[in-house]
Amino acid sequence: MMTRNETVIISSPHLHAVTSINHVMTRVIYALIPGILLSVWFFGSGVLIQSLLAVLFALCAEALMLYLREKPLRLFLFDGSAVVTALLFALCLSPYTPVWVNFTGICFAIIVAKHLYGGIGYNMFNPAMAGYVFVLLCFPVNMTTWPLPAGITDQQATLLQILSIIFTGPSSLENFDSLSGATTLGWTKSQLSGMFMITEIRNSPLFGSFAGKGTEWIAVAWLCGGIWLLIQRIIKWEMPVFFIGTVFLISLLFYWYDSSIYLSPVLTLFTGGIMLATFFIITDPVTASATPRGRIIYVIGIGLLTYIIRTWSAYPDGVAFAVLLMNAVVPLVDNYTRPRVFGEIKHG
Amino acid sequence: MNRELYPFPGGLQIPPHKELSNAKTSLITPLPDSIILPLQQHIGTPAVPLVKTGDKVLKGQIIARADGYVSVPVHASTSGKIIDIGNYTVPDPLGLKAPCIVIEPDGDDVWFEIKPTHDYASIDPKDLQDVIREAGIVGLGGAGFPAHVKLREGTESAVDTLIINAVECEPFISCDDRLIREKPGYIVNGTRMIRHAIQAKHCVIALEADMPEAYAALKELIDDDIDLIQLPVKYPQGGERQLIKVLTGMEVPSGGLPIHIGIVMHNAATAAAAYRAVIRGEPLISRYVTVSGEVNDPRNLQVLLGTPVKHCADQCGYEDKEGQAIILGGPMMGMYVNNMHMPVIKTTNCVLVTSTYNKSPEMPCIRCGQCVDVCPEKLLPQQLFWHAHAKNYDRLREYHLFDCIECGCCSFVCPSNIRLVQYYRKAKRQITQDEQTRSGADHARERFIARNARLAREEQTQNNELLAGSDIGELDKQAFIQAAVERTRAKRAQLGKQENSDDDQE
Numbered sequence: 001m002m003t004r005n006e007t008v009i010i011s012s013p014h015l016h017a018v019t020s021i022n023h024v025m026t027r028v029i030y031a032l033i034p035g036i037l038l039s040v041w042f043f044g045s046g047v048l049i050q051s052l053l054a055v056l057f058a059l060c061a062e063a064l065m066l067y068l069r070e071k072p073l074r075l076f077l078f079d080g081s082a083v084v085t086a087l088l089f090a091l092c093l094s095p096y097t098p099v100w101v102n103f104t105g106i107c108f109a110i111i112v113a114k115h116l117y118g119g120i121g122y123n124m125f126n127p128a129m130a131g132y133v134f135v136l137l138c139f140p141v142n143m144t145t146w147p148l149p150a151g152i153t154d155q156q157a158t159l160l161q162i163l164s165i166i167f168t169g170p171s172s173l174e175n176f177d178s179l180s181g182a183t184t185l186g187w188t189k190s191q192l193s194g195m196f197m198i199t200e201i202r203n204s205p206l207f208g209s210f211a212g213k214g215t216e217w218i219a220v221a222w223l224c225g226g227i228w229l230l231i232q233r234i235i236k237w238e239m240p241v242f243f244i245g246t247v248f249l250i251s252l253l254f255y256w257y258d259s260s261i262y263l264s265p266v267l268t269l270f271t272g273g274i275m276l277a278t279f280f281i282i283t284d285p286v287t288a289s290a291t292p293r294g295r296i297i298y299v300i301g302i303g304l305l306t307y308i309i310r311t312w313s314a315y316p317d318g319v320a321f322a323v324l325l326m327n328a329v330v331p332l333v334d335n336y337t338r339p340r341v342f343g344e345i346k347h348g
Numbered sequence: 349m350n351r352e353l354y355p356f357p358g359g360l361q362i363p364p365h366k367e368l369s370n371a372k373t374s375l376i377t378p379l380p381d382s383i384i385l386p387l388q389q390h391i392g393t394p395a396v397p398l399v400k401t402g403d404k405v406l407k408g409q410i411i412a413r414a415d416g417y418v419s420v421p422v423h424a425s426t427s428g429k430i431i432d433i434g435n436y437t438v439p440d441p442l443g444l445k446a447p448c449i450v451i452e453p454d455g456d457d458v459w460f461e462i463k464p465t466h467d468y469a470s471i472d473p474k475d476l477q478d479v480i481r482e483a484g485i486v487g488l489g490g491a492g493f494p495a496h497v498k499l500r501e502g503t504e505s506a507v508d509t510l511i512i513n514a515v516e517c518e519p520f521i522s523c524d525d526r527l528i529r530e531k532p533g534y535i536v537n538g539t540r541m542i543r544h545a546i547q548a549k550h551c552v553i554a555l556e557a558d559m560p561e562a563y564a565a566l567k568e569l570i571d572d573d574i575d576l577i578q579l580p581v582k583y584p585q586g587g588e589r590q591l592i593k594v595l596t597g598m599e600v601p602s603g604g605l606p607i608h609i610g611i612v613m614h615n616a617a618t619a620a621a622a623y624r625a626v627i628r629g630e631p632l633i634s635r636y637v638t639v640s641g642e643v644n645d646p647r648n649l650q651v652l653l654g655t656p657v658k659h660c661a662d663q664c665g666y667e668d669k670e671g672q673a674i675i676l677g678g679p680m681m682g683m684y685v686n687n688m689h690m691p692v693i694k695t696t697n698c699v700l701v702t703s704t705y706n707k708s709p710e711m712p713c714i715r716c717g718q719c720v721d722v723c724p725e726k727l728l729p730q731q732l733f734w735h736a737h738a739k740n741y742d743r744l745r746e747y748h749l750f751d752c753i754e755c756g757c758c759s760f761v762c763p764s765n766i767r768l769v770q771y772y773r774k775a776k777r778q779i780t781q782d783e784q785t786r787s788g789a790d791h792a793r794e795r796f797i798a799r800n801a802r803l804a805r806e807e808q809t810q811n812n813e814l815l816a817g818s819d820i821g822e823l824d825k826q827a828f829i830q831a832a833v834e835r836t837r838a839k840r841a842q843l844g845k846q847e848n849s850d851d852d853q854e
Contacts, residue, residue: 010684011441011770013756014675014705015362015519019763021711075709121712121764236717285716290730292720334731341748342357342725343589343599 021120025080027234028280031225032087035276038221039091042149042214046095046162051087053102053166058086061110069115081120085109088128088280092273092320093135094146096165096180101142105135125327126287129320136320144316145170145180149214152205155179184212185272185316188263197260211270219275226279235283238292239299243278244269246303254311262311272317274306281319287327294330294337301326351552351577354597356590358724359582360757362519362680364558369640370522374530374648377663382431383451383654385411385422386438389693390486391493392418397449403430406460408631410482411449420484420494424460425633425652428453437690439657439676441683448691451654462629473503473545476626483625484632484694489513489586489615490677492695495622498614501607502546508610510548511595512539512619514555514562515579515586518678521698523636524616526648528555528562535616536569538623546612552595553616556581583680584755588613590724602751637692639664641701642672651692657699658688666701675700680756711764719758719768725751729758729768736775741782744775752776804836 039047062082066073089109093102109131117123136143147157157165157179170176182190184206191201201207208216229235247269254262269275282288282299289298302322309318388394395412405411405424412422428451435445465471471479481496502510512535516524528535535553543551552575555562563578570576577595584590589600591613598609606613614622621632633653637660640646644665651660657676658666675682676690677698684705692699719729727748735743749772758768811832 010673010705011767011773012675012677012682012684012754013680013759013769014673014682014684014702015679015756015760016706016708016765017761019761020708020765021714021763024714024716024763075711079711081714119712121714236721286714288715290715290717290720291728292717295717338728338731338747339720339726341602341727341751342593343602343604343751344748345601 021079021081024234025084027229027232028084029080029087031229031234032091032280034225035218035221036087036091038218039095042151042218043095043147044150044157044162045159046147046157046166047091049162049166050093050095050097050102051090053099054086054090054093054106055083057103057106058082058089058110061107062115065111065115065119069119071119076120079120082110082114085114085127085131088276089131091276092128092132094143095162096145096147096170097142098139098169099166101135101139104138105131107131108134121286123286124330126281126284126323129281129323129327133320133324142170144182144186146183147179148181149206149212152213153178181206183272183316184215185310189316192261198263199260211267212272215272216270219270222275222279226275229279229283235279236295239283239288239295240278242296243282243299243303244274246300247274247307250304250307268307268310272310273319277302277306277319277323281323287323287330289330289333289337291334291337291339293339294333297333297337298326298330301329351575351595352597353577353579353594355582356585356593356724357726358722358757359584359590360722360760361581362583362760364581365520365640366516366522366525366558368520368646369638369648370525370559372647374526374636374650375663376650377652377655377660379426379453379455379457379652380655380659381452382656383425383428383453383652384436384448384656384691385425385451385654386436386446386448386691386693387412387422388438388446389422389492389653389695390420391491392416392420394447395419395422397433397447399430399433399449401430401433404428405430405451406458408462408633409460410631414481418494418497420481420486420496421631422449423484423631423633424451425654426451426453427456427458437687439683439685439690439693439696443686464629465626468541468623468626469544471626473499473547476541476545477503479626480622482631483622485618485622485625486632486694487615488617488621488635488694488697490681490695490697492693495614495618498607498612499542499545501605502548502612505607506610507546507548507607507612509550509552509596509612510539510543510546511591511611511613512542512551512553512616513586513588513591513613514553514559514616515591516559517556517581517583517586518680518682518698519583520640520700521638521678522640523638523648523697525559525562526638527617527620527636528559529565531620532562532565532569534620534623536566536574537627538619538621539574541623541626542612542614542619548612551575552577554579554591554595555616556585584724584753584757587724587753587755589753602748632694635692635694635696637696638698639666639701640698641675642669642703643667643701653693654691656689656691657685657696660692661688661699661701669703672701672703673705675702675705679705680760681754706759706765708765710766713762713764713766716763718761718763722757722761724755724757725753727752732775733766733768733771736771739775739778741775741779744779749775749779800839804839808832808836 066076109127113125113127113130114123164172187206188201206213230237248265251265251268255264282302289295305322306318309321393416396415397412399411406427409424410421411424414421431452432450436448438446477496477499485495487493514524554577557578558581566576600606624630637649637651674685713730732747752772754769756769
């Protein structure tokens with residue numbers, strides 16, 4: 001604290017808005033709560049266990065790195081950024097993910113993607129997405145085996161069974177196969193390669209009223225949380241709007257071209273990680289472009305890449321890859337999208 | 349008259365807090381024990397003292413003359429005795445001392461002979477500039493740029509619009525509001541006088557919507573000759589470039605001046621001071637100052653220049669409390685000072701006592717881009733911060749560091765609490781310093797090259813003389829001269845190369 005007697009130079013402005021990194025991160029966490037609750041409803045307490053484990057691991061990894069980098073622990077540990085990273089990472093995981101996968105992913109996210117690049121503000125790649133992609137590549141089977149959403153089967157895993165799967169691995173449970181299945185997008189992909197048509201695939205119990213069973217409502221919850229963030233001015237409207245617009249338009253285009261093998265725009269938007277990404281991942285300011293025009297280019301790029309990877313690659317979803325790929329071109333985009341300065345006359 | 353308005357980019361809505369101080373009639377501050385008048389209260393060269401310790405001076409007497417064109421004289425603000433000429437604490441962001449003339453008031457407050465002019469229209473615009481300069485008038489809005497310089501710019505090129513800036517956009521400050529309410533005639537007539545002096549085609553007085561009483565007071569005195577415009581409240585609308593954009597839709601070119609697009613802008617208080625100087629012959633020796641924030645009786649004061657800030661604060665029930673900061677000016681662009689010994693000078697518009705100044709620790713930039721959204725100059729504050737941090741001065745220029753008006757919007761919204769403006773100020777200072785050093789080095793280099801060239805010339809002349817005196821044949825003579833020329837050329841080329849390589853390094 002500075003008192004008047006010290007000879008310090010305090011520079012104007014002396015007023016400051018009521019805001020801080022912590023303020024921003026806290027609001028992001030609030031906005032995630034409805035979606036987390038719905039996920040628990042549809043996929044069981046595994047979601048909560050994954051989230052809590054991820055937060056715990058993230059805080060430990062963060063504290064370790066801050067200690068090693070000789071940064072003030074209290075100031076940075078509780079800025080909320082590690083918690084947000086952990087939650088976003090955990091929400092990408094299957095609730096049946098073994099604990100070591102969760103741990104590996106978080107360590108990669110916090111230690112490699114965040115701190116080795118210089119910590120908060122300096123990381124080039126979205127830590128949650130980097131961690132997720134890392135474990136997706138290392139443990140593909142664990143990552144794509146999901147519980148069946150509530151409403152499809154009466155048989156739900158008990159808390160003890162879930163704990164057993166998480167801490168000792170899926171092989172520890174004899175009836176694991178009857179408790180798990182593919183995700184909506186994974187199922188669609190495998191059926192399409194089996195020459196089924198969308199209209200047939202659509203009849204699967206994995207589909208709900210307008211998108212994936214259960215996941216459609218979770219996506220709506222992300223949307224609601226996102227709109228609240230927009231009202232709170234934590235995120236900028238341009239990014240979600242241009243991202244959703246891009247995905248909508250390109251999926252509409254292909255849907256018109258051949259609706260038997262391409263998903264409708266609504267199905268595209270409300271399945272997989274698109275809604276979560278729209279409001280919580282592509283809007284991460286650190287890894288997004290910093291100029292107004294650059295931000296739009298950045299999200300359009302993510303939208304196109306997501307659709308391309310989803311539709312034509314071996315992976316059922318592509319948001320995480322798309323985000324990381326666009327993260328890599330942000331410095332370039334920033335450099336070429338500098339706005340015209342007030343009173344500046346552009347030549348040529 | 350309805351004028352179309354053009355919003356300026358960025359900006360902020362900040363709680364104005366004007367109600368603390370703008371309702372009460374201004375108080376004439378009693379004479380202090382001593383009057384401290386800095387020789388530099390304006391942008392430009394400091395004035396040169398004309399008096400010595402022990403001299404008796406009268407109120408309004410010139411005690412230091414202007415030195416050079418961009419300079420104005422200093423007048424005694426009351427009658428009394430010069431008790432010292434030396435270094436005293438002045439309003440300065442670094443807390444430095446500067447040369448001042450100190451007067452001990454005799455309490456009589458006797459005026460020096462003053463020469464009123466009853467009709468400004470009869471004075472040639474060029475002479476009017478001299479009167480205004482001799483009266484020590486500078487921009488009272490905060491920058492303190494000598495008023496006559498702007499007036500001359502106005503007479504030298506065609507002026508389309510004269511804008512009188514009564515937009516007091518900084519929170520807490522209400523000295524212009526009070527001045528307009530109490531002396532609207534000075535503002536309106538001052539505006540007309542300046543218009544006469546620069547022969548402007550159009551004339552606008554602009555103020556913000558939170559000054560309805562001031563608006564009404566002016567409205568009563570204005571005919572069709574002046575546009576009186578009320579603007580929606582937005583910070584930093586009172587910035588010169590921002591206000592021009594709002595009123596005309598034109599943007600002052602980056603690095604340019606308003607006169608380049610046919611506009612001259614003066615602060616309302618400056619217009620009033622200029623009018624008073626011409627009509628009543630009274631130089632600039634006092635001003636309105638707002639004392640606000642955490643004092644018992646926040647209000648406006650009419651203060652003699654040179655009055656210690658503490659004396660002003662005392663009039664408003666100031667009590668020294670732990671954890672309070674004193675700010676000269678507003679909370680957005682004002683200057684933090686660590687004591688109250690310095691005097692009120694021509695540019696002091698507000699004394700703010702506050703304990704709610706920004707104390708939070710700085711965190712790393714998270715590139716949220718809020719600063720980009722609020723920047724009224726459409727700069728990229730976070731890139732500037734990045735390059736300022738890396739001391740990458742070339743990139744800073746590329747990103748238009750010098751277009752930054754230091755309004756503080758970026759720092760205000762920064763969730764990481766980064767003191768952006770502080771970094772920009774430092775970088776600007778450093779770049780300016782480097783440039784001065786470099787231009788010094790350039791002079792030295794030029795001198796060195798000139799010296800070498802001279803030596804080469806002399807050598808050649810000597811050779812020629814040598815040749816002329818010798819009996820070698822014409823052919824050899826030619827060859828000899830040729831060789832000498834070659835030598836010189838080679839030397840010059842080498843020098844040139846050196847110069848280039850020096851440039852590369854920079």
